[in-house]
Amino acid sequence: MPLIVQKYGGTSVADPDRMRAVAENVAITRRHGTDVVVVVSAMGKATDNLIALAGQVSAARPGREMDMLLTTGERVSAALLTMALADLGVDAVSFTGSQVGIITDTVHGKAKIIEVRGDRVREALAVGKVCVVAGFQGVSTAKEITTMGRGASDLTASALAKALGADACEIYTDVTGVFTADPRLVPQARKLTRVSFDEMLEMAGAGSKVLALRSVEFARNHGVALHVRSAFTWEPGTWVTDEQDDRRGGKERAVEDPIISGVVTDTSESKVTVVGVPDRPGVSATLFEPLAAANINVDMIVQNTSTHGTTDISFTVPSADMTVAEDIVRRVADEVGAAGVTHDADIAKVSVVGAGMKSSPGIAATMFRTLADHGVNIEMISTSTIRISVVIAAADVERAARSLHTAFGLDSGADYGAPLPERR
Amino acid sequence: MPLIVQKYGGTSVADPDRMRAVAENVAITRRHGTDVVVVVSAMGKATDNLIALAGQVSAARPGREMDMLLTTGERVSAALLTMALADLGVDAVSFTGSQVGIITDTVHGKAKIIEVRGDRVREALAVGKVCVVAGFQGVSTAKEITTMGRGASDLTASALAKALGADACEIYTDVTGVFTADPRLVPQARKLTRVSFDEMLEMAGAGSKVLALRSVEFARNHGVALHVRSAFTWEPGTWVTDEQDDRRGGKERAVEDPIISGVVTDTSESKVTVVGVPDRPGVSATLFEPLAAANINVDMIVQNTSTHGTTDISFTVPSADMTVAEDIVRRVADEVGAAGVTHDADIAKVSVVGAGMKSSPGIAATMFRTLADHGVNIEMISTSTIRISVVIAAADVERAARSLHTAFGLDSGADYGAPLPERR
Numbered sequence: 001m002p003l004i005v006q007k008y009g010g011t012s013v014a015d016p017d018r019m020r021a022v023a024e025n026v027a028i029t030r031r032h033g034t035d036v037v038v039v040v041s042a043m044g045k046a047t048d049n050l051i052a053l054a055g056q057v058s059a060a061r062p063g064r065e066m067d068m069l070l071t072t073g074e075r076v077s078a079a080l081l082t083m084a085l086a087d088l089g090v091d092a093v094s095f096t097g098s099q100v101g102i103i104t105d106t107v108h109g110k111a112k113i114i115e116v117r118g119d120r121v122r123e124a125l126a127v128g129k130v131c132v133v134a135g136f137q138g139v140s141t142a143k144e145i146t147t148m149g150r151g152a153s154d155l156t157a158s159a160l161a162k163a164l165g166a167d168a169c170e171i172y173t174d175v176t177g178v179f180t181a182d183p184r185l186v187p188q189a190r191k192l193t194r195v196s197f198d199e200m201l202e203m204a205g206a207g208s209k210v211l212a213l214r215s216v217e218f219a220r221n222h223g224v225a226l227h228v229r230s231a232f233t234w235e236p237g238t239w240v241t242d243e244q245d246d247r248r249g250g251k252e253r254a255v256e257d258p259i260i261s262g263v264v265t266d267t268s269e270s271k272v273t274v275v276g277v278p279d280r281p282g283v284s285a286t287l288f289e290p291l292a293a294a295n296i297n298v299d300m301i302v303q304n305t306s307t308h309g310t311t312d313i314s315f316t317v318p319s320a321d322m323t324v325a326e327d328i329v330r331r332v333a334d335e336v337g338a339a340g341v342t343h344d345a346d347i348a349k350v351s352v353v354g355a356g357m358k359s360s361p362g363i364a365a366t367m368f369r370t371l372a373d374h375g376v377n378i379e380m381i382s383t384s385t386i387r388i389s390v391v392i393a394a395a396d397v398e399r400a401a402r403s404l405h406t407a408f409g410l411d412s413g414a415d416y417g418a419p420l421p422e423r424r
Numbered sequence: 425m426p427l428i429v430q431k432y433g434g435t436s437v438a439d440p441d442r443m444r445a446v447a448e449n450v451a452i453t454r455r456h457g458t459d460v461v462v463v464v465s466a467m468g469k470a471t472d473n474l475i476a477l478a479g480q481v482s483a484a485r486p487g488r489e490m491d492m493l494l495t496t497g498e499r500v501s502a503a504l505l506t507m508a509l510a511d512l513g514v515d516a517v518s519f520t521g522s523q524v525g526i527i528t529d530t531v532h533g534k535a536k537i538i539e540v541r542g543d544r545v546r547e548a549l550a551v552g553k554v555c556v557v558a559g560f561q562g563v564s565t566a567k568e569i570t571t572m573g574r575g576a577s578d579l580t581a582s583a584l585a586k587a588l589g590a591d592a593c594e595i596y597t598d599v600t601g602v603f604t605a606d607p608r609l610v611p612q613a614r615k616l617t618r619v620s621f622d623e624m625l626e627m628a629g630a631g632s633k634v635l636a637l638r639s640v641e642f643a644r645n646h647g648v649a650l651h652v653r654s655a656f657t658w659e660p661g662t663w664v665t666d667e668q669d670d671r672r673g674g675k676e677r678a679v680e681d682p683i684i685s686g687v688v689t690d691t692s693e694s695k696v697t698v699v700g701v702p703d704r705p706g707v708s709a710t711l712f713e714p715l716a717a718a719n720i721n722v723d724m725i726v727q728n729t730s731t732h733g734t735t736d737i738s739f740t741v742p743s744a745d746m747t748v749a750e751d752i753v754r755r756v757a758d759e760v761g762a763a764g765v766t767h768d769a770d771i772a773k774v775s776v777v778g779a780g781m782k783s784s785p786g787i788a789a790t791m792f793r794t795l796a797d798h799g800v801n802i803e804m805i806s807t808s809t810i811r812i813s814v815v816i817a818a819a820d821v822e823r824a825a826r827s828l829h830t831a832f833g834l835d836s837g838a839d840y841g842a843p844l845p846e847r848r
């Protein structure tokens with residue numbers, strides 16, 4: 001019997017009505033003769049509410065206790081969905097991350113999966129049950145309840161799909177798929193039928209919120225095809241697959257396919273600049289090691305060419321971590337004898353992502369020219385093989401995204417998708 | 425180092441302010457050089473809210489899933505209280521029922537404790553930590569999450585106190601102790617300094633909500649002295665102890681001590697009467713076995729003397745179980761050829777409880793005379809060695825309670841308490 005893993009995000013199970021609608025979809029899938037493992041997130045704003053409650057009770061909020069607290073959200077969802085399934089005559093059973101044997105390391109709040117045992121899920125599937133698994137959580141090698149970071153329910157789903165040899169992994173969310181740009185910023189944005197893991201990774205890294213970066217990384221490394229789709233319209237969404245499955249990849253790429261798959265915008269970061277840093281070996285390490293130790297994700301880093309023996313180093317961090325980051329950076333700047341530290345919260349990151357970039361020169365030039373033509377000043381640049389990102393003023397983000405969407409031919413024309421992959 | 429187990433009920437941890445107040449009390453206890461294990465209930469109406477949510481999602485509400493759902497409430501409390509303790513510089517750690525090794529049978533919703541292992545609590549205490557345990561829950565021999573029934577956090581506390589050899593078990597609640605009557609019904613009601621296990625058991629059985637019956641039963645059977653007190657005023661409350669510790673017991677009872685410790689009222693039950701039951705062996709078993717199988721607690725049972733070969737059987741059940749109970753009873757009544765089934769939800773149970781009753785004849789007569797003098801009609805009677813209960817019309821409950829409180833000398837005079845027991 002084929003096995004599908006379905007993951008439902010927080011908005012998909014936000015209230016009893018939505019919960020029952022999800023149960024209906026699971027029941028329909030099951031009645032089509034498919035084994036189903038469901039992974040659920042916490043209902044709507046449940047996680048945010050628990051975090052707020054913790055903030056009202058405690059300033060310290062130790063990681064172990066935050067994990068004990070936050071994991072209850074997904075457990076509530078799992079139990080309720082299982083009950084809703086019972087009403088539909090579907091024999092289902094809920095499991096915590098610990099019960100399905102999602103073994104993680106001991107880093108509370110950002111634990112990494114070491115192993116997925118899945119014994120209880122296999123046993124339950126063998127006797128015809130639908131399994132409903134609380135996402136986002138595992139149990140550490142020290143037998144403590146852990147969480148794997150915001151958005152990690154996607155990771156739970158990919159990891160279970162891999163461990164159980166699932167035929168598909170459906171990620172149900174509140175958008176209908178992966179778009180060529182954020183439709184709220186770029187009205188002409190279109191849904192992609194398919195996107196490669198590498199492109200999706202770059203999009204997630206560039207700030208796309210559709211899929212969490214770690215779950216895409218996991219899915220790519222383990223070859224788990226993801227189908228991102230809507231739990232509101234139930235229409236087919238976007239497949240995230242291997243590049244060899246992707247007709248745009250390599251020699252098979254048709255000439256009419258766009259080189260760029262999407263324009264990704266991100267306004268959640270702030271820029272920090274350390275001015276007048278003495279240009280000697282080891283300064284960068286001294287700066288970024290304590291930030292890493294504080295679990296702050298540093299994104300773009302740009303270091304200017306040295307003049308008169310000093311240089312400027314700029315980097316971006318999540319705005320939420322800005323205060324902590326700046327404290328650390330000011331301390332280090334003093335230590336290394338830098339001239340000063342400045343910061344800017346009013347920035348946006350705009351990226352163009354596309355596997356076709358590898359074989360098409362001049363993308364960067366086109367991007368910079370387009371932005372210049374539209375009066376957008378570029379503050380920082382960083383590139384990968386299939387992505388170019390720039391930091392600009394936050395006020396320019398809409399103009400930048402729209403002009404790039406047009407310049408790279410994403411505004412119109414048929415979607416370059418391929419049919420859904422065959423089930424193995 | 426002495427060890428105290430403290431249990432905080434739902435109203436004691438209902439909001440962040442209350443939670444921090446509880447943390448203060450725990451911290452003070454700890455700083456007095458005492459090891460502390462804290463057991464917490466779900467915050468305020470959290471459990472009721474989860475039950476309501478389940479009702480909106482599902483009609484079936486399977487027991488296993490309800491347990492998965494409801495146990496999250498206590499886990500949230502445990503995590504939050506542990507965080508609040510961290511803010512006060514108290515090294516604390518939260519545990520689920522499963523983590524502390526509260527092993528139960530497999531009856532979801534009403535599981536019984538088979539064993540309390542407590543290894544992780546002992547280890548944490550050994551390194552100076554305060555342990556905060558989520559009450560009400562355990563893990564079954566089938567490795568499923570279980571709950572032990574409403575009010576079972578008291579049971580968690582008693583069981584842990586026993587397993588860990590605690591010196592005291594403090595039950596913090598929203599009243600200042602055990603009273604001679606419900607102060608909302610009887611304004612003259614007074615707080616008792618001490619009450620025996622047997623009296624407390626009868627009071628709980630008679631409908632007193634201060635302590636859950638099963639936790640008193642456990643505490644009595646295992647000799648765990650309970651100190652019932654308020655988490656709002658922090659004043660000394662009522663000790664529930666062995667009768668030999670109780671100066672009113674046996675020969676040492678002073679002449680001025682009242683014979684009756686309290687008047688207990690209960691309006692949460694309904695009365696079912698099976699009319700015209702053929703009077704032959706086995707009929708009662710046929711009636712009550714299916715009710716027991718449906719986990720319905722039948723309380724008072726009265727069977728009239730047989731006339732013309734038939735009899736009437738009346739009994740009380742929790743009003744919440746009334747519909748289910750009546751369905752079962754109607755089916756059985758048909759089977760055994762009874763004439764019919766009636767029910768009455770507008771009843772109240774009034775009980776007088778007192779260890780002194782054993783050596784004082786005439787208590788029943790005084791009770792019945794008092795009620796008659798105040799125009800209260802008695803519908804059913806049941807007695808134990810130290811308790812007399814009557815079922816009356818719900819409308820009469822206040823009048824009955826007040827008149828009995830006065831008649832048995834409970835209105836005035838000094839409380840007959842003894843000093844707090846020495847710590848072992």
